Amino acid sequence: MSPAAHAPGWEWFYIGLYFFFAGVSAGAYFIGSLAEFFGGGRHRGISRTAFYIAFPTLLLTPPLLVGDLGQPLRFWHLLFHARSGFPYINLSSPMSVGSWALVLYGAMAFLSFLDNLVVEGKIEFAPFAKAYSLVPRKVYAAVGSVAGFFIAGYTGVLLNVTSRPLWALTDPLVGALFVVSAGSTGAAAIYLVMKWRQIHPAPELEEFERFDRIVKVIEIALVVAIVVAAGKYAGVLFRGTYAVMFWVGAVLLGTLVPLASNLYAHRRGHHLRSEPAAGLMAYLVLLGGLLLRISLLQAGQL
Amino acid sequence: MPKGMFVDTTICIGCKACQVACKQWNVLPGEPADFRTDPVEKIPVAVNFTGDSYDNTADLTGTNWRRVRFIEQFPENRAGGRWLISSDSCKHCNDAGCLNACPTGALVRTDLGNVALRQDVCIGCKYCLPSCPYGVVAFSHETGTARKCTLCDERIHNGLGTACAKACPTGSIAFGEVAELKKKADARLAKLKSLGRGKANIYGYKEAGGLNVFYLFDDRPSVYGQPESPEVPQRRLPMTSAVTIAGAVAVGVAALVAFRERGQSDRGGEEVEK
């Protein structure tokens, strides 16, 4: 790590939001895929919803990424070399690998999304149907999941593998934190959309809550480890706006409160937990995921 | 044969001709952030006095590719006082954090060993900025790209030396084949040591795979604002990736545990269509 390393000057409303949407999309897709693989059809509600969430959420991200560039119209250089035109990848650069992963994941998320529409009869395209059905949806889901987890976690790796003190000192934890957080926000998103679509998730609510308990505990452990690893550079997280964002927003409201509520309901039996409260907790999880990323992103640039 | 520069800080007089020559050759403006426009005379006026000895440049930026640092070492009784001076720029590391981080191939190593930043390829993603442990590469709002010292790429590929080395009046900055420059540096270091300058050291033989722009310092590198053991951040990539994968696995296991067991519950014929 090196205090002399320059801050990149990434804006929260481009890159912070990108981290968030990518996490939600990939987290949802991952859960949806697992539901698809191991749910044996019982969790089709979850996987369907997840695939409805993943692709549209992902579509929000290219404008954000491109908007933050100094030369937005050159965004395609991330994939094809400007001079030779050939596809280009730099394996030592998380950003380079991540760009290709985004393409791959995006393609898979699109196919799964299309799949949803086909299965639900919302679209028909007979000429392609045969070719389309050659590749089973599980293949997309599998490939997309791997690419999805990459999308969820690579942004944390991207930050860690720099020389900025906060990011370098918290290496190798932030990628793992973002993956875990993605799972959590993805689940929250799925829950909320299912509620909205009035797919009754009551039985699955308890599964979400179980999942969330495990994931939140891992998250808290990672947050503690990160703050300790940051040492004297953790100071940026204890002063000013980002302290509020991080501790009140991400840790308290986004993690501890939902976890507490979760444990309380679990102790007392889940039927005591009313659905509106569950909805509120889901919103808090999403908010917390957003603020976690913004605060770590921006505090590392102070 | 790689080419680079040997900077002998012990004969640097802090004249900053290197800073000006760099700007002249590379057609760089005065640092925009350092100027305000006079409303009456309508010309830019510099407002960047820092109070940091004779250094008003403060940092390497998209338009400042060289910066002379001044370190005053005077005890209260002034005995043995020294004024250390060092001209700082891109080190053109053999294992360069910026180059490793670049997702478009804009940062390239040429056949002469320098790290150039192709302005037509760069998209201004700014990922190279935090990846340089020296804080060299920076973003230029005027071009929308990252910019830094190129070791005068066009000059050195046409039989000339760097602009800064040419302008340096004392020969403190010397351009040439790295192997030859190392001999010169070793000789200077030996000379200084023989004169009792025990803290003298060469910075750049081992750092970041070896720096093609390396320095003779008369004190610890941290005194000159350079990281003592600079690390190339991408060397941590394997470990970080592994831990992140572990995190993903943990999420996967969590999901499996959470969603799978319930699948064998008494929900029986519940249809979860739509």
Place this chain on the structure above:
Amino acid sequence: MGSNMAECHPVAFRWPLKAKTEHDAVLMHVDPRFTRTSAMCDVHVPIRAGTDIVFLGGIIRHVLESERWNTDPFFREYAVNFTNAATLVSPDYKDTEDLGGVFSGLSPDGKKYDNASWAYQRNPPPSPPAGKPETLSDLLLRKVPGRPKTDPSMKNPRCVLQVVKRHFSRYTPEMVERVCGCPKEGFLSVAETLLANSGREKTSNITYAVGWTQHTVGVQIIRNAAMLQALLGNIGRPGGGVLALRGHATIQGSTDIATLYHSLPGYLNMPDGRKAHDTLKDFVVTEGGPVATSFWGNYPKFIVSYLKAQFGEAATAANDYGYDYHPRITGDHSHMPMFLSMAEGKIQGFLVMGQNPAVGGQNARFQRKALAKLSWMVVRDFFETETAAFWRNSPEVKSGELSPKDIRTEVFFLPAAEVPEMDGTFTNTQRLVQAHDKAVDPPDDARSDTWFTYHLGKRLKAMYKESASPRDWAIRNVTWEYEPESREVAAWRVKDEPSAYRILKEINGYTVADGKPLPTFALLKEDGSTACGAWIYTGVVPEEGKNRAASRKADAWISPGWGFAWPANRHIMYNRASADAAGRPWSERKKLVYWDPAADSGTKDPAGKPVIGKWVAPSGEGIDFQVTKPPMFRGKDLALGFDWLSGNDAFIMRADGKAWLFAPAGLVDGPLPTHYEPYESPVKNPVYAQQVNPVAKVWKVEGNPYHKTADPQFPIVLSTYRLTEHHLSGTMSRWLPWLAELMPELFCEISPELAGEKGIRNGEYVTIRTARGEVQARALVTRRMRPFTVDGKTVHQVGLPWHWGWQGSAHGDVVNNLTPMVGDPNVSIHEGKVLTCDIRAGKKGGGAQHA
């Protein structure tokens, strides 16, 4: 000393650094501040500004008392042969030791010296030649005095060595510590190092610049160093000498070709209405008489050739070569008195080229207000300088003190060309003339100063062509033919640029009959057959079409093939002194010029046999001596110049051929350097009762108030100086963003001790005040500045670089608002390096500030 070579002459500084890194030379810096030069030196000894004479005098005392100087025969041998150490001084002479700090001959009002009592004791003069004098040289011959009396044992209390010893006897190490404020050990280490590094095998050099010249004792400080070097046997020897750093583009050239009001080119004196200069004969006798036995004995040849160069065919023996029509001065017309006259409304017009008095002038407020009294002013520069803009936005206009509508000065601002936009030469340090080539045309209407002056002259000549008035004879007849040949301007847009070559050739000199350039000043004549603009440059154009200033052959040492060092490509003046009395080199290591008794001199004796023996310099260095004069030659008593000088009279420009430890003539403030406090000082002179230089140039007029000695209102010493990043008044540098951003704002260097006393914090604004004005600056608190202990009490010092003004891209107050007009009595240079002031935290009261 007296310089900051690394910062102000960075390109030349590579050579001292090379001497240090490759040849283990020891570099010592004695200066009030720790500068970038100090950072490169082995030793830095701090001294209070203005106390250099105590330090140098202290070294002289130390050297003369040392065992080494008194036992190593080299020093006495050099002193006896090459200096006037053995010469006897008039018994009427009274030293500062006798008169409380002044010399004999001071007028009752204490303002002027009569130097009669400083004269040498002499043998009777030679009998004058028979017959009437026919030439100007004949006139001079009748002025030749008797040879000075000497005591080669140097024991006579009236001999120069003993006088010098007595004069500096009170400059003990304790006195140095007391007055200069530097630790005794520091002073002694410098003195010992100099002494140890002088002698047969080693030489030492002393380098100075305006840190020495800009004092009311400036000339004497420099003389002090020359004396020291002469005593150490360092003059005329490689690696020795006193090196004047001549900075700004061609500053040496500007004094050579005489932009100074009191000189003609080649350091001839200007005809002066106050002196016995009525006719050419009077002039030659007055100016050439006292120096007739030196190489200046050729004065008639120099002045006549100069007049021929000026007036061409119109200059004839019949009209004394136009001497009667040549302008004369009638007083001190140097910069400060000129501005005083301007302030009284006595000056109509002012041509300002390559200067910016609104910022660079002493007591700048006074000078800016004086500009408003002119009828017209022409400013030629690249940018609208403070001088050009004074009428619309100077601080006096902004504060309402002056109003543009009441300023009657009509200002013409003409764009000037830059150096690469014209051909020409620079003459800088070491008298080296180097040509520079035009690389690009100036833009639009910008023109070089050469073009402007030439075309102005052409137009004036045209206007005066028909005038019959004798007063206009000079302008009508001045030679003004510098039209370029077509090949000189073929490549350029500007076709009427005058020919730099023709100008240089005229400076070099030529034979009138055929226009052929003169290869050497030995060929100059007083009969009007030669013309020569500046005799010291003769040889730079040795033959038609050849310009030695343009040659660029370097070698590892003297590099005689690089440029042209006047005179006659001699880089080390008085280099005959690099050999002993018998003409043998002092050592193999320091061999430069020596007598080869076996060489064919190239001349023949009356019998036609070749004369054997000549001085040689294998390095190609010019020999600053008569090449065929044997070392043991005894000069003739009734002779001029070379014929009078003997074989060991290395100092050929001195009337006695010796280095002057004691100066019987030529200086108006004393034959020996003496410590006087700066005109404004916080302490009484600890060395003598006489506080300041009694004959310093002082102008007690309204608007130019001085501080009293030890004035409690102004207890802090202020010194002004320069930085590498800016140039002079910033007319070039503050307009260039690349330089403006390096040093954007005026700052004041303050020691932490003083900052603590005044509650000043680094980076914040401070206000510095004198009776002349106030400036505000950013505080740069640094231990490179330090307080001094002078005579037991603490004296603080602050420093201000003076580059700033209100125009351009880097703004700051004009530091010269603080300085007074006061100057050295010999040359009128202003005392800019030391004055007193007060300082406080915070901005000035009132007035708009720049962001």
